[in-house]
Amino acid sequence: MPTRIFGEPIKRAEDPRLLTGRGRYTDDIDLPGQLHVAFLRSPLAHARIRSIDVSAAREMPGVVTVWTYADIGPCQRRMPLLIPHPDLTHPYTRYALAKDEVNHVGEPVAMVIAESRYLAEDAVEAIVVEWEELPPVVDIERAVQPGAPLVHEELGTNVAAHYVGIVGDPEGAFSRAAHVFRERLIIERSAGMPIETRAIVAVWNDVEGVLEVWDTTQAPIVIRNALAALFGLAPTQVRVIAPDVGGGFGCKIMVYPEEVLVPYAALTLRRPIKWTEDRLEHFVGTNHERLQIHDAEIAVDAEGRILGIRDRFLHDAGAYTPYGIIVPIITACQLPGPYKVPNYHVEFRAVYSNTVPVSPYRGAGRPHAAFVMERLLDRVADELGLDRAEVRRRNFIQPHEFPYDVGLIFQDGAPTRYDSGNYPGMLDLLLQQMDYDRLVREELPRLRAEGRFVGVGIACYVEGTGIGPYEGATVRVEPTGQVYVATGMPQQGQAHKTVLAQIVAEELQVPVGSVQVFEGDTAHFQFGSGTYASRSAVVCGSAVALAARKVREQGLQLAAEELEVAVEDLVVEDGRVYVRGAPERGFTWAQLAQLANPLRYAYAGDLVVRPRPWTGPTLPPGKQPSLEATEYYSPPHATWASGAVGMLVEVDIETGQLHIRKLWVVHDCGKMINPMVVEGQVHGGIAQGIGGAFYEKLHYDDNGQLLNASFMDFLMPTAMEIPRMEIAHQETPSPLNPLGVKGVGEAGAIPMPAVVAAAVEDALRPFGVRITRMPLDPDQLWRMTHPESS
Amino acid sequence: MTAVGTERRVIRVVVNGVPYEREVEARLLLSDFLRHELGLTGTHVGCEHGVCGACTVLFDGEPVRSCLFLAVQADGHAIETVEGLAPSESELHPLQLAFWEKHGLQCGYCTPGMLMVLKAFLAEHPNPTEEEIREAISGNLCRCTGYQNIVEAALSAAQLMRQS
The missing domain is CATH 3.30.365.10 (Aldehyde oxidase/xanthine dehydrogenase, molybdopterin binding domain)
Structure with a gap:
């Protein structure tokens, strides 16, 4: 009988490291020669910047440089509109550092780079800004009234989008109703508030020619793509890693100003650069929701x-x-x-x-x-x-009415x-x-x-x-017996390393502990979007399952050829592929991975490969030297x-x-x-x-x-x-x-x-x-x- | 202009049984000292104003928030962090075992603080009720677990420790 692994309450692979203080969160990373960033943020909700004087700050002890909008090169472009929509007729995104206007308390205005965070914060105090206050727009009901002050003057309105959706004949339904009830219902503003704030460490790896970035993001591939586009680098020249991330809940998926500014500083200054958000910054610098x-x-x-x-x-x-x-x-x-x-x-x-x-x-x-x-x-x-x-x-909606269209x-x-x-x-x-x-x-x-x-x-x-749109995964059986799994989705505590391993272990009937899941590192997987919208298990899990099934087929095919039996006569159990009714006739997955690769070198004493007469190229066209598959799933x-x-x-x-x-x-x-x-x-x-x-x-x-x-x-x-x-x-x-x-x-x-x-x-x-x-x-x-x- | 607290002092502290002597700025937080001077990054920082409890360490055996202490205040004292909790490289503390078994952690960020608070608590309350455990960890915020499995883990750890 196959062992049931999918559906079992298996203890998490993540935990021993995290329980012993051996996790690696972004702020845990300290690189030699690292500089630290602190931001001056707007104290006002709505104001024009008349002038910024950073000269005193630049002279402060330990300060390497102080940047304003004028100093940030390619980061002077407006931040991206990540998700357009036809009804979003008046989109508006910010500049990474305020150009001439601030639109909320907490908006980044200037960036100090210094030898320590303490010194950087000292220097922030020495920056002098002359503000021209503008009327703040806070009450959204007033904001839609004619003549209300505008958040963005050039848009001519405070209404970013007007959406109307109609199903059936609502007017008719209301006119024939026995009863109509009305309510005014309000949900106030709140925020995800993960216990780990955001953080970024960036370094230019001069040996490889790669910009390396550790980021608390829920979407490292998105950040990688944005940085490559912004800095004119090939995507492979930017490596973004979301290491252990201390909770996300949505607010860590974005391209935030700090996520481009810190890597830009690393590129420009050729020193490792770190910024870790403090809690006050998080309250006013990381996105909210709900109202x-x-x-x-x-x-x-x-x-x-x-x-x-x-x-x-x-x-x-x-x-x-x-x-x-x-x-x-x-x-x-x-x-x-x-x-x-x-x-x-x-x-x-x-x-x-x-x-x-x-x-x-x-x-x-x-x-x-x-x-x-x-x-x-x-x-x-x-x-x-x-x-x-x-x-x-x-x-x-009744059970027989599915699929049901809203x-x-x-x-x-x-x-x-x-x-x-x-x-x-x-x-x-x-x-x-x-x-x-x-x-x-x-x-x-x-x-x-x-x-x-x-x-x-x-x-x-x-x-x-x-x-959707999609996620992908690579699954590979290693000749040493482990199974390698790579995906583009990082986790913020959702146990991906455990549940994705369960999916693979079930398909290949290998111990769940032999499956090693790599995630959240663009060097391991190139395509995908990220962890949001309750989608990891569905989209990424399905891609992992499809890739694992393909590897299973590859293993069955190879075993069938080697054993000279039909695939239908084989079973996959106990980490092996063998002939039904004759368990001694078969291979472990490690042996199959060795068989797949004609380059046969190893220490392993149990190599199953026999010398064979020459029949042509060792790796014929269409064959690969591994049990390996990359699959995508798009719902x-x-x-x-x-x-x-x-x-x-x-x-x-x-x-x-x-x-x-x-x-x-x-x-x-x-x-x-x-x-x-x-x-x-x-x-x-x-x-x-x-x-x-x-x-x-x-x-x-x-x-x-x-x-x-x-x-x-x-x-x-x-x-x-x-x-x-x-x-x-x-x-x-x-x-x-x-x-x-x-x-x-x-x-x-x-x-x-x-x-x-x-x-x-x-x-x-x-x-x-x-x-x-x-x-x-x-x-x-x-x-x-x-x-x-x- | 020199900022307040930039003068340097030599401090001697014992952390997880290991003696350290370091020269530090008077204003350096104990949490930053542990994390960035000693490289003990298991102690996490969540709010830096003493509410979330993620940075909790044991200070001469008592749980304290290391973000509210200065490193110089630790001069002459013994600190214990999550790195010192397991009895050896190959063994886990009953609290660690129980958190693993009961799924008492998700992102793992609040976990070191929870473990250290509970270590001190269980030392004085070997047979706690659920309510007592909830109160004991009420100074530690967790945003992932809804606390239920942390409470389960603490009850289970208490039982493990009573048996051993």
């Missing part, structure tokens, strides 16, 4: 079945749009969630503000979408006197087409796990009778995962994961504090490669989602100053705030890819604002409050429960 203001309405029939939805929303783009309008596009496409919405009008404006730019953060527009949809359904249930679970059940074009340009799922089954599993009927009929009334403010919420969601469109969560909360109305008493999760990401890793991903997403529902909000004041740019003031949940999670899995394989897998990276984050809102609203029914804004906080809850005091 959207939705005016949504739902039309239902008398039984609560959805006839149509209309949603118009404003999306805060921040000061620039380097990542296009991916986030609001995802919101628009995913808003219907697991429900049938036959008539749908969605419309958004992406609006510039003088704040940190917005790009995807775990969830990437989906928590907003789920919040809107689930709030609308809760409203329908409450207004029609239906159970909230029942309303969902009445509106689910009717809009998704973020990757492909149709928003759900490939598979079982949403009623998912909800049933959740309700069973919650013991829902007993909870609602017995437990809640009992607790409420004790004077406790307890409530239950449920929320369902889908997640488009595993989008036809996204594959759709789904989930349902339930929550029991209690609100302490004296303090406004929220206590999550129970949290149940059902998750469906198709086939699981490693359930332990899947659960870890769900746990982490949920914790961030809880953060976004009750703790984490970036507060800008009217002047565009970020008021809570520290961990003292921007509160992320600790172990005390995150409850124990009970997870159940449903496996609905994806028909789209060779593994049947769907992505899981962002899943947990998506439903949390929706479910917290539902549960808190249920807990506060005696006060008749409606939860329409996320995140909540103790102050808001206290005000809701003490209306007389506010």
Whole structure:
């Protein structure tokens, strides 16, 4: 019997190094002769630069040079627009160092390069800038009013993009509806906030003629391509390595100013250069996400079945749009969630503000979408006197209705087409796990009778995962018995080295420990885009599987020739290829790799190769000297994961504090490669989602100053705030890819604002409050429960 | 202009049992000293204002945030970092074993701080409850795991240590 490796909770290959302090994160790299960078960043949200005087800074001890826009050569070009879109009619990207205007607090203005970071920061203090303040644009609702001050004067508008998506006949649906309910729903600004900030180390390797860059990026190939283009180097002359990366959550995929400036300094000064972001810089220099203001309405029939939805929303783009309008596009496409919405009008404006730019953060527009949809359904249930679970059940897409077309074009340009799922089954599993009927009929009334403010919420969601364009992988069996795997996707903790090894080990039936995965280094793999959009397992995993299957075929073919049997008579088991029923007649994978290579030198004592009579070239045309394959996988469109969560909360109305008493999760990401890793991903997403529902909000004041740019003031949940999670899995394989897998990276984050809102609203029914804004906080809850005091 | 704290002092510290003597700037953070002067990069820096706990080391056995200490304050003291946790090259500490077994880490960045805090905590609380563990690590932020498997790992490590 073949050994099952795919699907097993195998311990991670990554861990022994990381547990013993032998990880290598970018800031861990210190090169001989290394110089250090510190940036002067704008203290103002919107201003013109009248003059910059760096002369005193240049004279400071240990300072090698100080650069402003005038000094940065090829980096004077505008930063790239990474993802254009036809509706992004007014894109705007920045300069790596501000040219004559700054558009948010934190924008890099000047760059000091010195013998130590301490000295570089000393010199930053000595730079003198004369500013001409411009009116800051912070409130996006005001920003779209006529006559509002403009973030970018030359655009003539603050509206970067105006998108309209229409499915069916929304106007007709609303005109014939039994009921129409409207809500204004707001999700505030937040950020991914990995515990490792960004960092870059760059050095020009003069021996090889290669620019070497270590970067905390989620997309080293993208950075490599950008640097090669910018500096006129061949791509092979730029090597970008994402070593161990301490969390990403979206904000580390970008081409940031520092990512071109630090390598440029290495090229120019011919010294290793390092920059490590400090936490304050991270708050004001690394992209944010989340703020959207939705005016949504739902039309239902008398039984609560959805006839149509209309949603118009404003999306805060921040000061620039380097990542296009991916986030609001995802919101628009995913808003219907697991429900049938036959008539749908969605419309958004992406609006510039003088704040940190917005790009995807775990969830990437989906928590907003789920919040809107689930709030609308809760409203329908409450207004029609239906159970909230029942309303969902009445509106689910049914298992026989796949593939199901939502009717809009998704973020990757492909149709928003759900490939598979079982949403009623998912909800049933959740309700069973919650013991829902007993909870609602017995437990809640009992607790409420004790004077406790307890409530239950449920929320369902889908997640488009595993989008293109493509990823690739090389798999090679080494003559020493190890299996080499290389991909272009780096990880930030998602266990790629383990799960990709499991895929290969399953195909070749070799020990998982013999599979060595190389990732995140452009010297190992040249093509691909990066780790984002919950796509690694789907897109990269599929490419790895295809390459491993090809290697398996090569091994079978070779063994068949050597053993003079048919391929069909061979089995692959126990790390060997042998004749069925005659295990002694066969080869190990190492032996097959040796056989494949006519250049036969080795120390190995078990060489199987016999001298052979001459029959022509040792490597005939079409043959390769290895068991090796490189394959690419390009999905036809996204594959759709789904989930349902339930929550029991209690609100302490004296303090406004929220206590999550129970949290149940059902998750469906198709086939699981490693359930332990899947659960870890769900746990982490949920914790961030809880953060976004009750703790984490970036507060800008009217002047565009970020008021809570520290961990003292921007509160992320600790172990005390995150409850124990009970997870159940449903496996609905994806028909789209060779593994049947769907992505899981962002899943947990998506439903949390929706479910917290539902549960808190249920807990506060005696006060008749409606939860329409996320995140909540103790102050808001206290005000809701003490209306007389506010 | 000379910045404050640039005068240099000689300090003697013992880190993971190894004595070091170094001349350092008075303003050098202990975290930077460990990482960039001694090359002990297992201690990570997440916020440099004493909140995230990633830089936690043991200072004469007590957990402290090395980003809030100056290297000169460590003069004459013993420091223990994650590099000193495993009993030998070939063995792991029960906490390390448990974190591996229970999937108590993802990106690994907060992990050294978690391990060092828990080492000190379990030394005083060999049989902790889940709630006590959650409180013990509440000064350490993790952005990947949702803490559940860290808590599991700590419970498991406590059990391993009681048995040994």
